[in-house]
Each structure stands twice: as C-alpha cells, then as structure tokens.
C-alpha cells in the first residue's frame with residue numbers, strides 16, 4: 008500500500024506545490040486547508056504516517072493542530088512550515104513533538120529530503136518500541152542451550168539502541184573491544200574474558216528505556232533528566248537478569264559501570280574494591296570512548312586529552328590499575344579511537 012502524506016496549508020498554491028513534491032516522491036497525498044479540516048480528514052481516513060503543516064492558518068492554527076494530532080496519533084511524523092521570523096514557534100513545535108520544521112520560502116529539494124528523513128526517523132521509533140515491548144517475552148522463549156542465538160538477539164538490541172541514540176553509534180562495540188584488551192592485561196582469559204566482552208557490548212542496554220529527547224538533548228540536563236538517565240543501569244540489569252543468570256560478570260558490569268572509586272557514583276555509591284573489578288574496567292574505557300566521540304551536548308576531546316583526564320581522575324573516579332592496563336593495551340594514542 009502506498010504511504011500517505013497529509014498536507015495542511017490555507018494557501019492553496021503552497022499546498023498544491025507541496026502536494027506535487029510529495030506525490031513525485033511516490034506518496035499519496037491528502038490536503039486540508041486548516042487544522043480543523045485536517046483533523047476531520049484524519050478521523051475519516053485514518054492515521055497517515057507523515058504530515059506537513061503550516062503554522063499560521065485561520066480557524067485552527069498549526070500549533071493547536073500539532074498538539075491535537077499527536078494526542079490522537081502519537082506515531083505520526085509531523086513537519087511544520089515556518090516563516091523566517093517564527094523560529095521561536097518552530098522550537099515550540101519541536102518541543103511539542105513535531106519531528107522537524109522547514110522554513111519558508113522552501114526549496115522543493117529540501118522538502119523532499121526532510122520527508123525522507125522524517126519517514127526514516129519514524130521507522131526507527133516504531134522499531135525501537137517493538138524491541139522494547141517485546142524484549143522480555145521474546146527472550147524468555149529462548150532456551151538456555153541457544154545461548155549464541157540469545158547473544159545475537161541482544162546485539163541486535165544494541166544496534167537498535169545505537170540507532171535511537173545517534174551520538175553513541177559504535178559506542179558499545181568500541182567499549183567492548185577496549186574492555187577486552189584491558190582485561191587481558193589484567194590476566195582475564197576464557198569464560199571470564201567472554202563475559203567482559205559481552206558486558207562491554209551490553210553495558211548501556213538499559214538506555215533502550217531512556218527517553219529519546221533526553222538521550223539526544225544538546226544542552227545540560229536538569230536534575231530530573233539526569234535522574235531519568237541514571238535509571239539505565241538498573242533497568243539494563245533487570246532486562247538481562249532472567250537470561251544471563253549464568254553470566255554474573257555481565258550483570259555486574261551493566262549495573263555498576265557508573266560507580267566511582269570514591270563512592271560518588273551510581274546506582275549504589277559503592278567504594279573502591281566493593282565495586283566489581285570488571286565494572287571498574289568498563290568505567291575507564293566507557294569514559295575514554297565517551298570523551299573521544301561527539302555527544303549531543305559537546306564535541307569530542309583528543310585521545311591525548313582524554314588519556315590525561317583518565318590519569319588525573321585515577322584514584323578518585325577510576326581504579327588506577329585499570330587505567331594503567333588500558334594505557335598498556337593501547338600504548339599508541341595516535342591509533343585511537345579504534346575504528347570499527
């Protein structure tokens with residue numbers, strides 16, 4: 008079935024022009040000249056995956072329409088059209104849940120690109136929700152004998168998480184590789200090393216339950232938002248515990264990778280040697296990778312700078328032998344961050 012796009016604008020010429028672009032993109036189009044008409048149309052025709060709406064319209068303006076439409080159809084991808092002077096309103100729309108906005112006068116090429124992006128984003132959101140809702144029941148069905156299949160499934164979740172959180176793309180894999188080489192330096196082998204590998208891969212899996220707007224927030228987090236993010240360690244452990252009862256190291260890494268040597272970490276405020284040793288390793292390499300990759304709220308630091316920071320915080324935040332082992336394992340700083 009052809010996907011449908013709803014175009015809402017009181018200016019008939021703009022509306023037709025948009026409808027043509029969208030149609031040339033292979034989407035069927037519906038048109039409405041006001042928010043009220045658009046809502047009536049949706050009620051009649053059913054939900055559409057994507058909608059482009061003007062902000063200033065008589066009868067019901069775009070902001071009211073946006074609010075109402077998302078209340079009724081939370082999965083609809085809505086792109087707002089704004090005038091040059093309406094940046095504040097555009098930002099308000101994004102906060103209300105619009106996926107994107109296009110400034111007028113618009114370039115048709117841009118409209119095409121934004122529609123593409125919006126559809127892609129919507130697919131990811133739906134995919135993530137599917138994984139989230141089905142994770143526990145799906146994993147429960149798997150037999151313990153099929154451990155490898157289980158691990159494959161969980162790795163798929165890692166990819167789903169990374170698709171949701173663009174700034175940490177590749178993060179889990181890099182953390183896993185750093186952790187393994189560091190653990191080797193500390194004498195880990197065999198099954199224990201395997202658990203460190205898996206723990207690195209899964210350490211942030213609980214972020215599958217973190218709100219996307221907080222994960223990708225460009226500015227500093229409010230105390231409530233930080234509290235929400237902190238929940239990823241215990242949620243991750245809860246998600247994995249029923250299936251990885253024979254891999255306690257993995258669970259300890261997931262729960263305790265944000266603990267600090269001085270007791271200032273979370274979720275348990277553990278100190279020093281009370282922190283599971285494998286979590287102390289992952290804390291170091293997780294911090295290194297976070298520092299050397301771009302995040303929503305800041306650009307990356309150089310590897311040399313990050314190494315300096317690890318050294319500076321050894322003994323307070325990080326376990327010094329783990330920092331030393333990491334630096335022995337990756338002595339050539341110019342080769343970092345590792346490429347995947």
Ligand SMILES: [Fe+2]
Nearest residue numbers: 210211264265
């Ligand atoms: Fe984390």
